[in-house]
Amino acid sequence: MMKILEAVRDLYLPDGWICAGFVRSKIWDTLHDFRKRTPLPDVDVIYFDEVNVDENEEKKREEQLRSMLPLVPCSVKNQARMHVANGVPPYASSVDAISKFPETATALGVKLGADGRVILAAPCGLDDVLQGVVRPTPFFRESEARLAVYKERILKKDWATTWDKLDIWVDIEKDSTSFLTP
Template identity: 60%
Template sequence: MMEILRAAKRLNLPDWWICAGFVRAKIWDTLHGYEEATNTPDVDVIYFDQTKTDESVEKELETKLRSLLPDVPWSVKNEARMHVVNDIPAYASSVDAISKFPETTTALGVKLDDKDCVVLTAPCGIEDVWNMEVRPTTFFKETRERMAIYERRIVQKKWQSIWPKVKVYHT
């Protein structure tokens, strides 16, 4: 994980984080006593740069990361443009975007500071991920459409088949 964090840090992106499954899976693997890391479909690197919002920039960054660590399934997104893709109001920052992820247990990010210390952001708190409880974020509870997305993700992700101690709440 440190190697992945160091690779992302080398891009020198503004307001960057590695988030979602990368963080959650590590926590749940540890709480389940798994000795080997669970494979995640991608490593989500997000950043916030209002000056370069073309999707092609993200693809170039993914190419750079693949040149550093070719076996990692990188996914890079500039949160300064993702509100358009998601058809919601603009985000103020990467942490604001993370706070609006579908599940509280996904609304987590890590990065390295200037001294290579790991920094965690958890705008929805860490209680749910620590207690292995999946709930929608406040933002997703606001509309039926978003709650439908949350419910579809619960079915698609099949987290309970990977981590049997996980409890899922339907609100």
């Protein structure tokens, strides 16, 4: 993990973070007593640059990461432009974008500070990820359309097959705090 964190730090991305599954899966692997890390399809890297929202810049950054980490598939996205693709109001920062990820357990980011210490962003808190709870973020609970996206993701990801101790919210209503698990 440190090698990946160092490589992303060395890109000097404005408001750059590694987020989502990179953090969440490590925690879930630990909760499930896995000795070996679950393979990730990719490492999600985000940043926030309102000045240069050209998608080609993201591709350039992915290429730079690929040269540093040839065996690690990475996705690099500028959150200053992703609101358009996601059909939502503009994000204020990378952490604001993280807060609007579909699941609270995925709404996490890490980066290395200037002193080499790991910095964690958890705008929706840590309780859910540490307790193995998967539920929509407040942002996704505000809209039926976003809840539908959340539910589709839950089915597609099939996390319970890999991490069988998870408590996954599957039957949820807009603005609801109640849930049923499979």
